[in-house]
Amino acid sequence: MHLHPVGRSAVLAEVRDAVQALDLATWARSTGVDAGEVVPAARTVLFDGVADPAALRDLLAGWSPSGRPPEGERVEVPVVYDGPDLGFVADAWGTDVAGVVTRHSEVEYVAAFCGFAPGFSYLSGLPADLAVPRLEAPRARVEPGSVGLAGTWCGVYPTASPGGWRLLGRTAVTLWDPTRDRPALLAPGTRVRFVPR
Amino acid sequence: MTALHVLATGPLVTVQDRGRHGLAHLGVARAGALDAPAAALANRLAGNDADAAVLEAVLGGLELRAEDGGCWVAVTGAGRDHARAEWLAAGATLRVETPTSGVCSYVAVAGGIAVPPVLGSRSTDTLAWVGPPRVEAGTVLPVGEPHGQPRPLDAPRPPRRGPLRVRVGPRADWFADDAIERLCATSYAVAADSNRIGLRLDGPSIPRIRTDELPSEGMVLGAVQVPPDGVPIVFLADHPPTGGYPVLAVVEEDDLWQCAQLRPGEAVRFTPARPGPARRDSALQLRAGSTD
Numbered sequence: 001m002h003l004h005p006v007g008r009s010a011v012l013a014e015v016r017d018a019v020q021a022l023d024l025a026t027w028a029r030s031t032g033v034d035a036g037e038v039v040p041a042a043r044t045v046l047f048d049g050v051a052d053p054a055a056l057r058d059l060l061a062g063w064s065p066s067g068r069p070p071e072g073e074r075v076e077v078p079v080v081y082d083g084p085d086l087g088f089v090a091d092a093w094g095t096d097v098a099g100v101v102t103r104h105s106e107v108e109y110v111a112a113f114c115g116f117a118p119g120f121s122y123l124s125g126l127p128a129d130l131a132v133p134r135l136e137a138p139r140a141r142v143e144p145g146s147v148g149l150a151g152t153w154c155g156v157y158p159t160a161s162p163g164g165w166r167l168l169g170r171t172a173v174t175l176w177d178p179t180r181d182r183p184a185l186l187a188p189g190t191r192v193r194f195v196p197r
Numbered sequence: 198m199t200a201l202h203v204l205a206t207g208p209l210v211t212v213q214d215r216g217r218h219g220l221a222h223l224g225v226a227r228a229g230a231l232d233a234p235a236a237a238l239a240n241r242l243a244g245n246d247a248d249a250a251v252l253e254a255v256l257g258g259l260e261l262r263a264e265d266g267g268c269w270v271a272v273t274g275a276g277r278d279h280a281r282a283e284w285l286a287a288g289a290t291l292r293v294e295t296p297t298s299g300v301c302s303y304v305a306v307a308g309g310i311a312v313p314p315v316l317g318s319r320s321t322d323t324l325a326w327v328g329p330p331r332v333e334a335g336t337v338l339p340v341g342e343p344h345g346q347p348r349p350l351d352a353p354r355p356p357r358r359g360p361l362r363v364r365v366g367p368r369a370d371w372f373a374d375d376a377i378e379r380l381c382a383t384s385y386a387v388a389a390d391s392n393r394i395g396l397r398l399d400g401p402s403i404p405r406i407r408t409d410e411l412p413s414e415g416m417v418l419g420a421v422q423v424p425p426d427g428v429p430i431v432f433l434a435d436h437p438p439t440g441g442y443p444v445l446a447v448v449e450e451d452d453l454w455q456c457a458q459l460r461p462g463e464a465v466r467f468t469p470a471r472p473g474p475a476r477r478d479s480a481l482q483l484r485a486g487s488t489d
Contacts (some may be wrong), residue, residue, distance in 0.1 A: 009446030010417045010472075025222070037221040039415035041439050045413025048221070077269030104284045114224035115413050115439035118325050122413075159325070178316050178327060184223040 010048040018112035031091040040113045072189030078197045083167035119158035119176030121186035126152040138164035145170045199266040201305020203336040210332040214250040216317035221438035228320035229434050231457035232301050235274040242271035242282045242464045244345030249309030250319035256303045257295035269307040269347040279436045282347035299458035308341035322434040323393045330451035360468035361448045368443035371376030389461040393435040396456040402427025416440045418447035
């Protein structure tokens with residue numbers, strides 16, 4: 001783990017990948033880490049609002065990757081697979097549309113981190129050989145509930161926005177609702193399965 | 198109960214408090230008043246505690262009428278060196294004129310703007326529009342119950358406008374060794390597309406020595422992010438919680454209020470922050486404000 005100072009009250013911890021970042025963020029929260037924000041991302045965890053960065057460095061020195069899968073809540077997301085990029089993904093994966101549905105829905109994903117928009121989770125779990133490139137030019141509008149792929153990430157758009165992910169289908173589940181106790185359905189650590197409808 | 202009827206607005210009026218904390222990991226921006234010391238001063242003058250919500254008006258143009266009773270109000274920020282609390286009688290109108298200098302004005306009302314909080318804050322985030330809707334003509338804003346006395350006087354903010362102090366990192370190694378010297382030797386001009394998300398600049402670019410893509414990582418308030426065109430952007434209150442361009446340096450939080458008051462075309466300079474303990478002026482102000 002490499003630690004970078006970020007201004008006077010934040011530290012960026014760099015680890016191997018998103019799985020380790022989530023592991024570190026979960027561990028740090030469980031220790032009651034003194035930080036206003038703990039933000040896992042693709043290869044880092046940002047600790048922001050830290051009163052004593054030196055004490056945080058000491059604490060983080062005590063972490064080692066657990067190697068265990070996260071024990072977050074399990075969520076099933078029903079999906080109608082009728083997205084505009086099914087054909088592209090089928091070609092990329094050397095299969096047909098039914099094959100895409102099977103491969104996409106047989107993976108248990110883990111919400112590694114949020115970004116891009118409130119409640120937009122980057123879901124890890126797709127094997128590296130199924131990575132697909134983003135659209136060359138993003139769509140001006142992607143509907144809420146759209147399920148897409150970019151690289152090996154899977155994601156569900158919580159709100160309407162421009163977007164460049166390859167769209168496989170859509171869900172009627174509400175991903176983001178600030179009036180709920182858990183505003184983001186797929187908060188970091190959540191385990192996710194897509195169920196074909 | 199007193200309410201404020203909005204008769205007119207300028208380019209952008211939003212409700213702001215000290216922001217929405219602890220939710221960056223869900224992709225939620227902090228938001229909050231851009232010129233935090235000016236908002237805190239307005240609250241102190243109006244007899245509010247530091248967490249009360251105020252109105253932030255970009256380039257003035259705001260007109261409010263008190264309804265169902267009068268209230269104490271205080272206007273601070275752009276172009277106002279000597280603010281004080283004023284009584285706004287029922288039916289009377291408060292006008293926040295377009296300032297001759299600066300950008301953001303703050304209106305505090307005794308009792309605070311009492312729109313329903315969203316995720317623990319009344320701040321409007323203009324990146325994803327989390328929080329109360331933007332304030333438009335015709336909006337009626339509820340006002341909370343005052344529980345402090347307005348203050349006739351408050352020590353004005355010490356005039357300490359100057360170069361934005363920066364600390365190096367976290368991604369200085371993505372740039373040439375002299376990148377910080379270049380940043381601090383340049384007089385940038387504020388670009389017209391600056392907003393609550395970031396202070397955008399016009400000026401020479403800072404070349405990268407790494408051209409690969411940085412995986413998305415958490416971003417802090419005041420981050421000096423350098424996109425592929427090489428011209429830095431300073432992240433302000435509504436910045437995205439994660440980003441994929443390297444951060445060369447971070448502006449000291451005590452200096453960020455200046456970014457709220459810089460107009461397009463005005464000059465901005467950076468300077469290395471002196472090592473050692475941080476300056477504590479804003480903390481002292483907060484403490485002074487919490488003795489009400």
